[in-house]
Amino acid sequence: MKRREFFRTSFGAGIAAGAALSLGGYDRLWAAAPGTAKYDMVAVMGGNPDAMFDLAIQELGGMETFVKKGQKVLVKPNIGWDVVPDLAANTNPLLVKRIIEHCFKAGAKEVYVFDHTCDNWVNAYKNSGIEKAAKAAGAKMVPGNSENYYHQISIPGGVKLKSAKVHEILLETDVFINVPILKDHNSTRMTASLKNTMGIVWDRGYWHSNNLHQCIADYALFERKPALNVIDCYNVMVKHGPQGVSKEDVVQMKSQILTADWVAGDTAAAKILGVDPQKIDYIPIAHKMGIGNMNLDNLNIKRIKM
Amino acid sequence: MTSSFLRKFRIAFSAIIFICFLAVFLDFRSLIPEKFINYLLFLQFVPSAIKYIDLKTVAAGGFMVVILLTLLSGRTYCSFLCPLGIGQDINSRIGGKIRKKFRRYGFSRPHTIVRYSILALMLGTAVFSGVYVLILLDPYSIFGRFMTYLGKPVILVINNFLANILGRFDIYTLSHVEIKGFKLAAYIVPVVFAILTGVLSFIKGRLYCNMLCPVGTLLGLISKISLFRVKFNESKCTKCGRCSIRCKSSCIDFLNYDIDVSRCVDCFNCIDTCPEKALSYSLLGTRSKVHEETKPDESKRKFIKGSVLMLLGISSYTRAQEKTVPVPKKESTVKEPRTSPVCPPGAGSIEFFTRNCTACSLCITSCPNKVLQPATGQYGLAGFMQPVMDYHKSFCSYNCTVCTEICPTGALKPLMPEAKKLSQIGKVNFIKDNCIVKTEKTACGACSEACPTKAVYMIPYEGNLVIPETNQEICIGCGHCEFACPVTPYKAIFVDGNPVHQAAKKPENKESDITTPVEFPF
Numbered sequence: 001m002k003r004r005e006f007f008r009t010s011f012g013a014g015i016a017a018g019a020a021l022s023l024g025g026y027d028r029l030w031a032a033a034p035g036t037a038k039y040d041m042v043a044v045m046g047g048n049p050d051a052m053f054d055l056a057i058q059e060l061g062g063m064e065t066f067v068k069k070g071q072k073v074l075v076k077p078n079i080g081w082d083v084v085p086d087l088a089a090n091t092n093p094l095l096v097k098r099i100i101e102h103c104f105k106a107g108a109k110e111v112y113v114f115d116h117t118c119d120n121w122v123n124a125y126k127n128s129g130i131e132k133a134a135k136a137a138g139a140k141m142v143p144g145n146s147e148n149y150y151h152q153i154s155i156p157g158g159v160k161l162k163s164a165k166v167h168e169i170l171l172e173t174d175v176f177i178n179v180p181i182l183k184d185h186n187s188t189r190m191t192a193s194l195k196n197t198m199g200i201v202w203d204r205g206y207w208h209s210n211n212l213h214q215c216i217a218d219y220a221l222f223e224r225k226p227a228l229n230v231i232d233c234y235n236v237m238v239k240h241g242p243q244g245v246s247k248e249d250v251v252q253m254k255s256q257i258l259t260a261d262w263v264a265g266d267t268a269a270a271k272i273l274g275v276d277p278q279k280i281d282y283i284p285i286a287h288k289m290g291i292g293n294m295n296l297d298n299l300n301i302k303r304i305k306m
Numbered sequence: 307m308t309s310s311f312l313r314k315f316r317i318a319f320s321a322i323i324f325i326c327f328l329a330v331f332l333d334f335r336s337l338i339p340e341k342f343i344n345y346l347l348f349l350q351f352v353p354s355a356i357k358y359i360d361l362k363t364v365a366a367g368g369f370m371v372v373i374l375l376t377l378l379s380g381r382t383y384c385s386f387l388c389p390l391g392i393g394q395d396i397n398s399r400i401g402g403k404i405r406k407k408f409r410r411y412g413f414s415r416p417h418t419i420v421r422y423s424i425l426a427l428m429l430g431t432a433v434f435s436g437v438y439v440l441i442l443l444d445p446y447s448i449f450g451r452f453m454t455y456l457g458k459p460v461i462l463v464i465n466n467f468l469a470n471i472l473g474r475f476d477i478y479t480l481s482h483v484e485i486k487g488f489k490l491a492a493y494i495v496p497v498v499f500a501i502l503t504g505v506l507s508f509i510k511g512r513l514y515c516n517m518l519c520p521v522g523t524l525l526g527l528i529s530k531i532s533l534f535r536v537k538f539n540e541s542k543c544t545k546c547g548r549c550s551i552r553c554k555s556s557c558i559d560f561l562n563y564d565i566d567v568s569r570c571v572d573c574f575n576c577i578d579t580c581p582e583k584a585l586s587y588s589l590l591g592t593r594s595k596v597h598e599e600t601k602p603d604e605s606k607r608k609f610i611k612g613s614v615l616m617l618l619g620i621s622s623y624t625r626a627q628e629k630t631v632p633v634p635k636k637e638s639t640v641k642e643p644r645t646s647p648v649c650p651p652g653a654g655s656i657e658f659f660t661r662n663c664t665a666c667s668l669c670i671t672s673c674p675n676k677v678l679q680p681a682t683g684q685y686g687l688a689g690f691m692q693p694v695m696d697y698h699k700s701f702c703s704y705n706c707t708v709c710t711e712i713c714p715t716g717a718l719k720p721l722m723p724e725a726k727k728l729s730q731i732g733k734v735n736f737i738k739d740n741c742i743v744k745t746e747k748t749a750c751g752a753c754s755e756a757c758p759t760k761a762v763y764m765i766p767y768e769g770n771l772v773i774p775e776t777n778q779e780i781c782i783g784c785g786h787c788e789f790a791c792p793v794t795p796y797k798a799i800f801v802d803g804n805p806v807h808q809a810a811k812k813p814e815n816k817e818s819d820i821t822t823p824v825e826f827p828f
Contacts, residue, residue, distance in 0.1 A: 112476075120706070238818045248816055281770060
């Protein structure tokens with residue numbers, strides 16, 4: 001599909017008829033709709049990041065459940081900081097690599113990796129180890145450093161965040177796999193799946209100044225939802241997050257959560273971090289808005305210990 | 307030597323040097339290692355001399371090599387090593403191609419009073435008050451500013467054009483780079499000098515170098531006793547005058563067999579052009595008179611008008627590239643009470659820094675984060691164009707030491723990453739009355755999130771909210787908090803510069819009592 005044409009038709013229609021319909025004509029966007037898997041959530045504990053993912057994705061019926069042959073996939077880790085992998089400020093590169101390999105095995109045509117970093121993007125891509133890992137697996141690293149790459153979308157149901165500029169690669173790919181790392185966060189208390197979307201948009205300063213928690217929940221209404229969230233809880237930054245100061249901030253938890261429901265995923269992640277999910281405002285807000293389910297008791301969860 | 311080899315060698319050598327300089331200043335992807343930049347800049351006269359006065363080490367002795375070179379060979383520096391000189395040669399050449407007349411120079415008298423006054427003024431101010439005149443007139447720094455303020459935007463436009471095309475095919479090897487302009491005032495100096503050197507070299511060859519450039523004048527004085535020089539073989543000369551017409555420095559008085567060595571830049575064009583091989587570059591020989599005039603004409607005016615418009619166009623284009631950010635509904639009310647600007651890491655103190663920096667802008671163009679901006683008034687009038695940290699534009703990367711490693715004048719001293727992480731260039735200050743958490747009663751924490759040392763941390767506020775608190779002892783003044791703060795027009799957190807840089811305390815950190823889980827907590 002021609003990119004321009006895509007934008008013109010989708011956004012043109014969106015402005016005219018409301019963005020809910022804006023992408024309606026493009027079935028491929030829904031090709032990997034969640035809900036086709038055996039479980040609502042798979043949680044693994046006790047292995048290496050790649051081995052845990054192998055096991056968990058198998059329980060969900062393999063990557064084929066989410067990625068169809070010939071599709072383009074966006075793998076969106078957290079690469080916010082210019083620090084080494086041991087400090088666990090960025091998603092584990094080994095996990096990113098393994099996810100990409102599974103995507104290609106399932107027949108993906110292209111896999112793209114990007115983040116709108118907080119630190120200098122060139123250094124963050126490099127020092128996080130993710131650039132090397134992703135390229136080794138055959139994925140393309142996409143820069144996110146310039147406003148030029150971001151396109152206006154609207155979020156009709158948003159309470160505070162009614163529009164945002166999102167990276168073009170999210171709009172051009174068929175499947176979105178969200179790969180956050182679980183971390184302590186100084187103001188929202190925790191960052192995982194939902195908060196990882198702050199690296200998809202350009203103007204996150206707006207979120208900070210317009211009720212951060214509400215904006216995080218509002219963004220999750222946007223049509224391009226993740227087909228799968230893989231929450232990296234292998235090394236977890238338990239304090240001084242999201243950037244961390246030194247290794248003392250990190251505890252090895254050797255866990256991983258796979259789910260299509262990011263509210264459920266974040267609820268489980270909060271419990272791993274030892275924080276009451278009710279106290280992380282965006283989780284109950286998102287639950288009330290119907291974005292996902294924070295009542296884990298109502299979900300079909302597969303728990304695996306390695 | 308009388309062969310045309312000398313001229314060809316000069317052109318080849320200077321072309322390589324010039325390309326290296328272009329690469330160093332236009333390298334927006336930080337591909338060139340700092341070491342290479344240091345090698346290239348070692349021989350730049352003014353930066354090296356300033357560094358030597360401060361450090362007194364052989365490592366900063368490039369200018370002495372240049373003096374020796376001048377004693378031996380005359381002003382070869384001006385033709386072989388000076389990027390501004392080589393650039394002017396290229397420009398003269400273009401001028402000659404457009405109008406043959408512009409490449410017919412002829413002999414003229416030296417501007418003795420002007421050039422020696424400027425040299426005296428420069429030496430005088432350098433001894434008594436600092437580098438202020440040099441900031442304007444050091445040829446290397448002038449060239450650096452051309453590249454940073456006028457050349458780089460052009461390269462970025464080309465890069466972005468190509469990146470956009472490649473992006474259509476999902477190729478991201480080139481990435482789009484936002485062109486962030488500087489304050490308008492910062493363009494005044496480079497634009498004025500671009501016009502001055504551009505016009506003079508276009509129609510008058512090396513007039514700028516022989517009238518205004520203090521380095522040219524100084525080396526000219528030294529070359530009066532140089533060993534090798536261009537000289538006439540009076541028996542062979544037929545007084546055809548071709549040499550004099552080709553001389554960019556207008557220093558050949560062929561009627562009297564006299565070449566003014568203080569102005570000769572050893573370009574060797576005369577040797578190449580002489581049909582009788584009556585000119586040679588060899589050991590010793592001198593004497594001096596006569597000149598011709600040219601009238602101004604339309605094409606000159608047109609050219610000047612064109613180039614002025616182009617230069618102004620570049621500066622206004624780059625400024626127009628700045629995009630707007632959505633503004634939160636409430637505006638902050640308390641103006642940041644700044645007492646001092648923040649000067650770059652490695653400077654030691656503002657006083658030392660402003661006395662040693664020639665505003666060549668190499669650090670400004672090399673800074674990966676673009677936090678270094680030309681000062682317009684922060685250091686006072688004398689420090690105009692010297693780099694200053696601007697935390698509204700960007701912030702200083704915790705791990706980065708690029709500016710300290712490449713500074714050719716030693717105004718910034720090299721810092722190891724570990725030393726840089728403890729070098730406090732300013733201190734954080736929090737203005738609670740501007741903070742979103744207080745004014746809007748919503749969560750933010752962008753400042754604390756950004757802080758690499760946790761000098762900004764969050765403490766409980768109302769309900770579930772947390773609000774920033776600062777610890778100046780471990781703050782290094784990187785400005786990431788100020789940059790990240792979403793409040794406008796005044797920030798709720800800002801870094802006030804340390805006039806004298808201090809040592810920050812190393813942040814302490816204890817192991818967490820949270821342990822590795824053995825059971826799923828859900």
